[in-house]
Amino acid sequence: MLANAETPAGFDDIGQRHLNVSSPLWQPPKEHKEAADPKIFDGYLGQYQLAPNFVLTIPRDGGQLFVQATGQPKLEIFPESEHDYFLKVVDAQITFETDSQGKATGLILHQNGMNQPARRIQ
Numbered sequence: 279m280l281a282n283a284e285t286p287a288g289f290d291d292i293g294q295r296h297l298n299v300s301s302p303l304w305q306p307p308k309e310h311k312e313a314a315d316p317k318i319f320d321g322y323l324g325q326y327q328l329a330p331n332f333v334l335t336i337p338r339d340g341g342q343l344f345v346q347a348t349g350q351p352k353l354e355i356f357p358e359s360e361h362d363y364f365l366k367v368v369d370a371q372i373t374f375e376t377d378s379q380g381k382a383t384g385l386i387l388h389q390n391g392m393n394q395p396a397r398r399i400q
Contacts, residue, residue, distance in 0.1 A: 318360060319343045321381045322374050326396035328387065334372075334396055336385075345372065 319338050326334045328347075335346045336355075343363065346352040355363040355372060363372045370389040374382045387394045 318380060321376060321379070322385075324382065324398055325400040326382075326385050327399045328394055328396040333399070334385070334387065336382075 322336050322343065323338055324336055326336070328334055332348050334348075337344050337346065337352070343355050343357070344352045345355050345365070353365055353367055355365055357363050358371075361374045361376065363374070364370070365372075368389070370387065373386045373388065375384045375386070376382050382398055384395060384397045387396060
């Protein structure tokens with residue numbers, strides 16, 4: 279398929295729509311609202327391996343939580359619920375998976391229509 283335009287999801291979005299007309303074209307990101315207690319942040323701090331050479335580090339600076347991917351700048355993440363966080367600079371969300379004490383054992387990165395699990399390594 280040839281295209282002279284693309285959606286924010288890229289050229290694949292147009293091709294998928296052509297192959298399956300019931301498939302929706304790119305949708306704008308849903309609106310997120312901040313809501314959570316910063317006390318739970320400490321259980322999420324650490325490093326999570328997404329791929330062999332790609333780690334997401336979750337640091338804290340005061341009352342703010344951040345994510346920093348290998349070789350990328352640190353970005354603030356915002357709580358939407360106790361386990362669900364979102365970024366404002368890109369359409370991506372993070373869901374923390376926790377044990378019975380509330381300490382994260384892993385996370386899931388939701389971005390570009392994919393859900394990528396990452397296990398906690400530190």
